[in-house]
Amino acid sequence: xxxxxxxxxxxxxxxxxxxxxxxxxxxxxxxxxxxxxxxxxxxxxxxxxxxxxxxxxxxxxxxxxxxxxxxxxxxxxxxxxxxxxxxxxxxxxxxxxxxxxxxxxxxxxx
Amino acid sequence: xxxxxxxxxxxxxxxxxxxxxxxxxxxxxxxxxxxxxxxxxxxxxxxxxxxxxxxxxxxxxxxxxxxxxxxxxxxxxxxxxxxxxxxxxxxxxxxxxxxxxxxxxxxxxxxxx
Numbered sequence: 001x002x003x004x005x006x007x008x009x010x011x012x013x014x015x016x017x018x019x020x021x022x023x024x025x026x027x028x029x030x031x032x033x034x035x036x037x038x039x040x041x042x043x044x045x046x047x048x049x050x051x052x053x054x055x056x057x058x059x060x061x062x063x064x065x066x067x068x069x070x071x072x073x074x075x076x077x078x079x080x081x082x083x084x085x086x087x088x089x090x091x092x093x094x095x096x097x098x099x100x101x102x103x104x105x106x107x108x109x110x
Numbered sequence: 111x112x113x114x115x116x117x118x119x120x121x122x123x124x125x126x127x128x129x130x131x132x133x134x135x136x137x138x139x140x141x142x143x144x145x146x147x148x149x150x151x152x153x154x155x156x157x158x159x160x161x162x163x164x165x166x167x168x169x170x171x172x173x174x175x176x177x178x179x180x181x182x183x184x185x186x187x188x189x190x191x192x193x194x195x196x197x198x199x200x201x202x203x204x205x206x207x208x209x210x211x212x213x214x215x216x217x218x219x220x221x222x223x
Contacts, residue, residue, distance in 0.1 A: 008150075033210070042114075042200060042214035043153075072154060087153065091210055093159070097168065098210050102152035 001028040004101035006088050011107045012078055020073045020104045022088035032074045034062055034096060036085040043087055083108045114215035116201050122221045129188040133201030140206035142184035146197040159184055174194050191222045
């Protein structure tokens with residue numbers, strides 16, 4: 001089985017940097033995903049990490065440490081449109097679907 | 111762009127009714143999934159399918175069934191709707207190989223009265 005933990009809510013200021021953490025305990029591991037979901041909309045893919053280290057994509061970066069069962073999503077130069085829920089999801093080595101954490105609702109304030 | 115289309119954005123049904131939620135994807139994806147999303151509980155997997163005619167139970171299959179007669183279409187069926195099935199239902203698809211980058215439909219907000 002898998003257990004995925006992330007904070008329920010976070011608030012940050014426009015223009016700032018915010019780090020959203022995700023920890024997982026799994027029987028196996030074959031990659032970690034981050035999705036963004038605006039209120040009332042479908043989740044959309046942000047990033048995928050399977051090896052340790054930092055993956056940078058514009059204002060967003062995602063980090064993975066497999067030995068610690070830990071990932072974070074880093075958002076720089078926050079904009080109001082970044083207000084959304086951010087979902088962490090983990091994949092098993094077997095042919096099993098992604099398991100999602102409960103999501104972190106980020107509010108960006110002026 | 112991949113398009114995953116769910117037939118209804120909002121649906122209101124009565125307790126005991128049989129409910130069909132339809133999902134169609136246009137990118138020839140092998141894999142299709144049905145999730146429900148509830149406040150404080152996140153996304154929970156109901157059923158999934160990795161091929162036509164194939165179906166597998168997810169984490170919360172009770173009270174649901176599915177049908178995949180064609181590759182592009184994956185239907186979720188509530189045999190006898192109950193109030194605790196009021197939820198947002200999200201369909202998703204992904205290609206067979208590679209990381210499981212899911213493409214989601216816009217969701218169906220189902221209310222069972």
